[in-house]
Amino acid sequence: MRKGILDRFEGEYAVIEFNGQTEDILKAKLPTDVKIGDTLLFNDNEISIDTADTKNREKEIQELMDELFED
Template sequence: MKKGIIDRFEEDFAVVEFNDTMEDIQKAKLPKEAAVGDVLVFDGDKITIDTKETAKLKQEIEDLMDELFDD
């Protein structure tokens, strides 16, 4: 089992970041609701969205943005 984060979509592919590497995954293989920033879990042929990890990551990014732009 491995995890990756959707960085962006390009045509029929999602560009997924795995630690220090990027990999193109066909969008048709992903859950239909998959979006940029979602954390994906790859378990054999099954790909799911880790909703808890995605929410945690989004909150961390939001907190960092708040710190950057805090007046």
Template structure:
């Protein structure tokens, strides 16, 4: 896929990103401080399996405590 994520503009605390014919907003703080209109940006989104497991275990522990009565 040749589509690129391009910073179209900034609106307040958000950056408007173009991806082909799609546009979406992301918090400006997710971009490098020197990002500017027209820059091509890359996103590296991964699942943090370890953190997900820890959160799931914590929620299960809270549910167990709540329904123990």
């Protein structure tokens, strides 16, 4: 199983980051409710959203931003 993060969309492709390297994957192969920043799990021919990891990453990013922009 591989884990990647959806970086952006470019036309009909999604750019997924895997350990610092990016790959283009057809958007049609991804879950319909996927959004930029989601963590994706690639298991054989199945692609799913890792909602727990996505939420943890969002929380960590928000905490870092809060530290940066403290009053």
